[in-house]
Amino acid sequence: MSIRTLMLPLLLLLPLASQAQQADAPPEQDAAVVELDAVQDVGTLQAELAKVEAERQRLADELANTVDHAEVEQLNRQNLALRDRLSAMEQVADNNQAEQQRKWFIIGGATVAGSLILGWLLAQLGGRRKRNEWLN
Structure with a gap:
């Protein structure tokens, strides 16, 4: 015989034994069980509260980062607009x-050209002097 066939009747008897113990339990033990269940429920609720609080904090941080992200995006757009303007x-x-x-190149060229023309005109108006006049 295998171990499973031996264990099967024992497993069937276990629920009956626990029901018998619960039926025989005095009312004081029932109050203790109820109180124990209440304590476990409080502990479970506190654990759930901690999870919910952590989730709330995470969402608050994410919201703050989203606001910061929106500001960063706005500043980036403004920066690009200012760079384009610059x-x-x-x-x-x-x-x-x-x-x-x-403009100044034209003014300078006109001044040089005018000076050359004026110098040439003045040379023509003054007449020719002979070289020997310089020697006397």
């Missing part, structure tokens, strides 16, 4: 500087 302003400044350089 780039446009630098381009305008470069164009203005190039325009000013062209």
Whole structure:
């Protein structure tokens, strides 16, 4: 015979034995069992409360991070807008500087050309002097 066949009748008798003990138990033990169950329920409820509190704290932290994340996103968008604006302003400044350089180059070239023409005209108006006048 196997161990299982021997254990089967014992396993069937165990629930009957526990029922018999409960029926024979005095009312004082029933109150103790009820109190023990209440203590276990309180412990279970406290454990659940701790879990719920931890979950609440995690969600509060996540919400705070979401708010921070939204602020970071807004600052990133603002930063990109300011960089675009700076780039446009630098381009305008470069164009203005190039325009000013062209303007002053034209003014300088006109001054040189005018000076050459004026010098040539004055040389023509003054007449020719002979070289020997310099020698006297």
